[in-house]
Amino acid sequence: MDDDDNSHYHDHGAAVVTSSSLRDFIRSPKLYHDRYVAKTLPHRQSEAMLFGGATHAAVLQREVFAGRYYADPYNIRSPRSHRLAMENDGKIRLTQKSYDLCLALAHAAWEYPQAKASCSSGAIETPVQATMRNGLVVKCKPDLINDGGIYDLKTLGKPMCFFRDHAFALGYHIQAGFYTGVLIGARDPIRRDFTFWVVTKQPPFEVQFFTIPHEECLSIWQSICLPALNDLSNCLRTNAWLESTSSTIAIPAAQKKYHRKV
Numbered sequence: 001m002d003d004d005d006n007s008h009y010h011d012h013g014a015a016v017v018t019s020s021s022l023r024d025f026i027r028s029p030k031l032y033h034d035r036y037v038a039k040t041l042p043h044r045q046s047e048a049m050l051f052g053g054a055t056h057a058a059v060l061q062r063e064v065f066a067g068r069y070y071a072d073p074y075n076i077r078s079p080r081s082h083r084l085a086m087e088n089d090g091k092i093r094l095t096q097k098s099y100d101l102c103l104a105l106a107h108a109a110w111e112y113p114q115a116k117a118s119c120s121s122g123a124i125e126t127p128v129q130a131t132m133r134n135g136l137v138v139k140c141k142p143d144l145i146n147d148g149g150i151y152d153l154k155t156l157g158k159p160m161c162f163f164r165d166h167a168f169a170l171g172y173h174i175q176a177g178f179y180t181g182v183l184i185g186a187r188d189p190i191r192r193d194f195t196f197w198v199v200t201k202q203p204p205f206e207v208q209f210f211t212i213p214h215e216e217c218l219s220i221w222q223s224i225c226l227p228a229l230n231d232l233s234n235c236l237r238t239n240a241w242l243e244s245t246s247s248t249i250a251i252p253a254a255q256k257k258y259h260r261k262v
Contacts, residue, residue: 014236016137019178022225023171025232032232033241051098055155058106059199060124060143065106068092071099101201105155108205115197115207122146130185134233140182149193149211150179156198160206163198167210172196176212177220184221193217 014037017025025032034041057065070088073096074081085093094102109115122144129139144151152175156163167173176194183192194217196210212220235241 019175026228029242054102058102059109069094071096105199108207109199112207114209118148128186138182140179149195151195151197154196154198156200160208176217177225180217181221
């Protein structure tokens with residue numbers, strides 16, 4: 001995903017909802033208000049987001065990666081770094097370490113037999129949206145979608161055995177349900193499973209697929225996403241926003257009613 005496109009994608013109107021903004025609402029309605037209604041809390045491009053965008057490009061769009069990013073082995077304050085930036089005008093700087101790591105993760109991702117079999121074709125980062133009866137517009141941009149399913153690439157900074165708990169703590173299950181609901185709203189005729197394509201960021205760069213079957217994704221959409229979306233619609237209509245001090249989506253102080261471990 002283009003980093004500018006990524007910022008634009010998340011910087012949307014209050015009545016346009018993505019999986020990440022819905023997770024913000026579930027974590028804290030006040031957070032949603034400040035970020036998407038009042039816009040006093042804008043999205044900022046972090047180093048992690050920059051690296052994530054570069055990794056996605058390296059894995060899914062190698063030619064885009066080569067044309068968009070360049071490697072800088074020098075200190076950013078040095079004259080050599082400045083000259084290199086001038087030579088790569090319009091490209092995004094990555095440290096040499098980050099650039100090499102992106103390529104290593106891409107190589108590992110495609111060495112995984114299931115990836116070769118399942119991810120070699122399909123639509124990459126194609127936006128999908130639908131309008132709900134309550135007036136909200138829900139949209140998503142799957143990393144890869146084909147007849148076999150929806151694939152979302154994740155990098156993990158810890159051993160693979162931690163992914164399930166990590167995914168639940170960050171609300172990735174909500175993303176799976178949300179994408180399923182958006183595709184249903186867009187009248188997608190295929191019952192697609194949702195698969196996390198996970199690569200660890202340390203050698204030996206483990207790779208694994210974690211799949212949530214379509215029926216479970218549908219259950220998450222119905223039991224978590226839809227109630228939250230209806231409450232969000234009410235908040236927008238009444239301009240009444242609940243407070244929450246929770247810092248983790250897994251145990252939201254004010255929104256526990258949305259959660260059950262599926």
